[in-house]
Amino acid sequence: xxxxxxxxxxxxxxxxxxxxxxxxxxxxxxxxxxxxxxxxxxxxxxxxxxxxxxxxxxxxxxxxxxxxxxxxxxxxxxxxxxxxxxxxxxxxxxxxxxxxxxxxxxxxxxxxxxxxxxxxxxxxxxxxxxxxxxxxxxxxxxxxxxxxxxxxxxxxxxxxxxxxxxxxxxxxxxxxxxxxxxxxxxxxxxxxxxxxxxxxxxxxxxxxxxxxxxxxxxxxxxxxxxxxxxxxxxxxxxxxxxxxxxxxxxxxxxxxxxxxxxxxxxxxxxxxxxxxxxxxxxxxxxxxxxxxxxxxxxxxxxxxxxxxxxxxxxxxxxxxxxxxxxxxxxxxxxxxxxxxxxxxxxxxxxxxxxxxxxxxxxxxxxxxxxxxxxxxxxxxxxxxxxxxxxxxxxxxxxxx
Numbered sequence: 001x002x003x004x005x006x007x008x009x010x011x012x013x014x015x016x017x018x019x020x021x022x023x024x025x026x027x028x029x030x031x032x033x034x035x036x037x038x039x040x041x042x043x044x045x046x047x048x049x050x051x052x053x054x055x056x057x058x059x060x061x062x063x064x065x066x067x068x069x070x071x072x073x074x075x076x077x078x079x080x081x082x083x084x085x086x087x088x089x090x091x092x093x094x095x096x097x098x099x100x101x102x103x104x105x106x107x108x109x110x111x112x113x114x115x116x117x118x119x120x121x122x123x124x125x126x127x128x129x130x131x132x133x134x135x136x137x138x139x140x141x142x143x144x145x146x147x148x149x150x151x152x153x154x155x156x157x158x159x160x161x162x163x164x165x166x167x168x169x170x171x172x173x174x175x176x177x178x179x180x181x182x183x184x185x186x187x188x189x190x191x192x193x194x195x196x197x198x199x200x201x202x203x204x205x206x207x208x209x210x211x212x213x214x215x216x217x218x219x220x221x222x223x224x225x226x227x228x229x230x231x232x233x234x235x236x237x238x239x240x241x242x243x244x245x246x247x248x249x250x251x252x253x254x255x256x257x258x259x260x261x262x263x264x265x266x267x268x269x270x271x272x273x274x275x276x277x278x279x280x281x282x283x284x285x286x287x288x289x290x291x292x293x294x295x296x297x298x299x300x301x302x303x304x305x306x307x308x309x310x311x312x313x314x315x316x317x318x319x320x321x322x323x324x325x326x327x328x329x330x331x332x333x334x335x336x337x338x339x340x341x342x343x344x345x346x347x348x349x350x351x352x353x354x355x356x357x358x359x360x361x362x363x364x365x366x367x368x369x370x371x372x373x374x375x376x377x378x379x380x381x382x383x384x385x386x387x388x389x390x391x392x393x394x395x396x397x398x399x400x
Contacts (some may be wrong), residue, residue: 001004001078005039005124005157005173006185007125007127007130009183009185010121010184011122011126011130011133011134011137012137012183012395013179013180013183013184014050014118014121014122014137014138015051015137015140016176016179016180017077017081017114017118017142017176017180018114018115018118018138018141018145019141019144019145019148019176020081020145020173020175020176021084021111021114021146021173022141022142022144022145022146022149023147023149023152023168023169023172023173024085024088024107024111024169024170024172024173025053025057025084025107025108025111026145026146026230027088027149027152027153027165027166027168027169028050028053028091028100028104028151028357029048029050029160029227029357030149030150030152030153030154030165030234030249030252030288031153031156031165031233032046032049032050033155033157033234033238033245033251034157034160034162034245035097035162037245039096039097041096041097042361042365043115043235043273043361043362043364043365044358044361044362044365045066045097046097046209046357047231047337047357047358047359047360047361048097048101048358048359049097049100049101049104050231050353050357050358050363051354051355051357051358052066052101052102052105052108053104053105053107053108054105054108054223054227054350054353054354054357055105055108055110055350055354055387056105056106056107056108056109056112057108057112057350057353058108058112058113058346058349058350058351058354059112059225059346059347060108060109060111061112061115061116061179061343061344061346061350062164062343062344062347063112064112064116064274065116065342065343065346066115066124066243066340066341066343066349067343069120069340070141071086071117071120072117073111073117073124073184074118074180074181076113076119076179076180077113077114077121077177077236078177078178078180080111080113080114080174081114081115081176081177081180082173082174082177083106083171083175084107084110084111084171084173084381085170085171085174085240086170087103087104087106087107087110088107088166088167088169088173088357089166089170090103090169091103091104091163092163092167098364100370101296103399108172112309114296115325115342115343115346116340116343116346118138118291119138119326119329119330119342119343120142120342121385122134122138122330123330131330134323135214135267135326135327135330136263136264136267137263137304138326139266139267139318139321139322139326140260140263141263141265142249142318142321143256143257143259143260143262143318144256144260145173146255146256146259146346147194147253147256147257147260148228149169149251150249150252150253150255150256150385151253152165152168152169153165153249153251154246154249154250154253155250156168157245157246158246161195177370183368184346186343192305195357206277208332211276211277211298211332211390212341212344212345212357213397214277214346214386214387214389215276215277215280215324215328215347215385215390216344216345217383218280218284218320218324218386218390219325219345219346219348219349219351219352219380219384220348220349220351220352220355221352221379221380221386222317222320222321222324222349222352222383223283223348223349223350223351223352223354223355223356224351224353224355224356224376224379225266225313225317225352225356225376225379225380226314226321226349226352226353227285227356228256228316228353228357228360228376229313229314229317229361229371229376230255231356231357231361232256232360232361232364232372233248233310233392234248234251234252234366235248236369237251237252237303239369240298240301240369241301241303241306250332251307252341254307254310254311254313255310255311255314257313258311258314258315259314259315259317259318260318261320262315262316262317262318262319262322263314263318265315265319266279266318266319266322266323266327266400269282270323270327271321271327274328275391276323276324276328276331276390277387277388277389277390277391278345278387278391279319279320279323280320280323280383280384280387280390281384281388281390282386283316283319283320283323283379284316284320284383284387285378285380286312286316286386287312287313287317287320288377288380288384289314290309290312290313290316291307291309291313291377291380292377293305293306293308293309293312294306294310294313294373294376294393295370295373295377296310297309298370298373299302300371309364310352313347313376321349324345325342325345325346325349326340327354328340328341328345329341329342329345341370343354360372360375363375368388
């Protein structure tokens with residue numbers, strides 16, 4: 001019972017830390033409609049701020065994924081949350097986006113410590129029996145963090161005080177940091193070796209390496225679509241459907257609300273389909289159809305139709321992200337260090353994220369939103385084809 005309580009506590013604080021981190025990273029994207037207007041900036045300017053974050057976060061994931069097994073998780077996570085809180089506090093004092101992008105770059109560096117270290121913590125402190133529950137819990141952090149971030153932003157933008165979005169995130173990050181510190185407990189008391197799979201030594205063959213490469217490529221597409229949708233949906237609603245800034249952000253809340261179901265759907269799907277490549281191929285194919293639905297909805301100017309399509313794409317990307325950054329890393333923990341795999345794959349997801357915010361902002365400025373969603377449609381189709389190639393690799397791995 002004591003061991004079970006310790007595991008539950010670890011799962012909870014890992015969940016809390018990463019949910020808080022999402023609030024402290026997506027608040028800029030959630031509020032960018034208001035910030036663009038307040039500062040007299042352009043969409044490419046705003047996209048560049050997010051791209052700076054994603055670049056630092058993605059590059060940091062690679063480094064931290066390799067080094068995570070050497071970290072004292074208790075103090076590394078605490079420090080990362082504190083630094084992110086301070087940087088969020090500085091954002092409202094920036095005179096323009098040329099300064100904001102550097103603050104957000106450092107925020108990306110600080111937060112890049114989190115994911116791989118948290119996954120490694122779960123691998124160390126949670127038994128195999130409870131890892132599926134841990135995966136499910138961590139997979140909800142993206143959706144719930146997005147929901148809270150956009151909800152807070154909608155509230156403060158409604159009253160014309162976008163600056164308060166960053167103050168609120170700073171407070172949440174600070175509270176989460178101290179909850180993490182006090183509930184973590186003694187750093188050295190890991191789960192007994194008999195109750196977990198040892199993952200410190202990395203053993204890879206060519207089949208696993210190829211599977212990792214294909215999953216990483218799928219991750220680039222996931223980051224591109226996921227953060228493209230998250231960043232620019234409020235702007236689409238504001239510009240194409242003449243909604244207010246706060247109402248555009250409020251409607252965007254439906255994306256993470258439904259995306260929370262994505263974790264459950266992905267878990268249930270994984271019980272029936274063990275193949276990561278098959279799941280990703282199906283989810284990308286469905287997302288491609290929904291991107292086509294977005295294009296049709298823009299043409300006929302149907303707000304309900306486009307919201308259904310946006311929600312569907314967001315849910316699909318949440319499921320794919322769960323498969324790539326959680327399921328793959330922990331399912332292959334017998335052959336790969338879980339922290340290394342999680343950090344590496346998250347790096348590639350953020351390669352897509354780094355590309356999408358500036359690129360799609362510039363495309364929408366020059367060519368309009370139709371061009372943006374044609375690009376997303378093509379990316380989804382290409383990703384589905386790449387995932388289909390992974391089926392061959394997985395069959396070889398299963399035989400061996």
